[in-house]
Amino acid sequence: MQCEVDPNMSIKATTHATWYGAPGPLFCGPKSEYPFVGFWDHSYWCDDKWANPPKACDVYPGQKSGQYDNSAPVPSRGGRTDVEGCCWWGRGVIQTTGICNFGKLNYYIGKRAADEGRASKYPDIDFCKTPDAICASTQYPELKWIAGFFYWMKDVQEYNQGGWYYMRELHKFVNGGMTDSK
Numbered sequence: 607m608q609c610e611v612d613p614n615m616s617i618k619a620t621t622h623a624t625w626y627g628a629p630g631p632l633f634c635g636p637k638s639e640y641p642f643v644g645f646w647d648h649s650y651w652c653d654d655k656w657a658n659p660p661k662a663c664d665v666y667p668g669q670k671s672g673q674y675d676n677s678a679p680v681p682s683r684g685g686r687t688d689v690e691g692c693c694w695w696g697r698g699v700i701q702t703t704g705i706c707n708f709g710k711l712n713y714y715i716g717k718r719a720a721d722e723g724r725a726s727k728y729p730d731i732d733f734c735k736t737p738d739a740i741c742a743s744t745q746y747p748e749l750k751w752i753a754g755f756f757y758w759m760k761d762v763q764e765y766n767q768g769g770w771y772y773m774r775e776l777h778k779f780v781n782g783g784m785t786d787s788k
Contacts, residue, residue: 608709609734611691613637619695620742627672630665634693642679642687648672697740699754708733711756727752 616635622628627648633640650673652663663669679687686692696703702711712718712733720729728746731739740749765772779786
């Protein structure tokens with residue numbers, strides 16, 4: 607059910623923070639496009655028209671400070687220094703993340719459902735090939751919420767580990783007057 611990793615996929619996030627020094631949008635792409643990546647230097651003052659030559663903030667609209675510093679590779683916690691195949695970062699209200707969660711969306715409500723003959727709310731959206739549709743779709747702006755609700759229904763409400771079942775505990779909580787029994 608998971609998405610197949612496409613090493614040639616290249617995406618730049620459509621949403622990101624804009625506070626002072628906020629990092630630029632997340633991005634991914636093949637090693638041929640990004641052989642390695644560095645880090646975001648939030649302390650870099652890019653809005654300096656008096657510098658010689660003048661410096662301007664040009665990574666995103668409204669940027670006041672910061673820049674990508676790709677002068678040397680900086681490994682991730684997993685030891686990688688590239689962004690190839692890393693296009694499934696968190697998107698939407700609950701941050702749908704990873705090839706498994708995007709694959710589930712595609713299987714149940716996306717293009718894969720339609721292709722396999724199941725009813726699909728979004729038959730024209732392949733969440734595996736366009737994971738950015740959750741935030742970038744102008745045709746379906748509700749996808750930010752739909753993806754979050756989907757995760758809640760499939761992963762939170764179905765939680766059942768070690769004798770603790772979310773739905774049973776939720777019913778006990780509600781039927782008990784919504785007070786903690788501990």
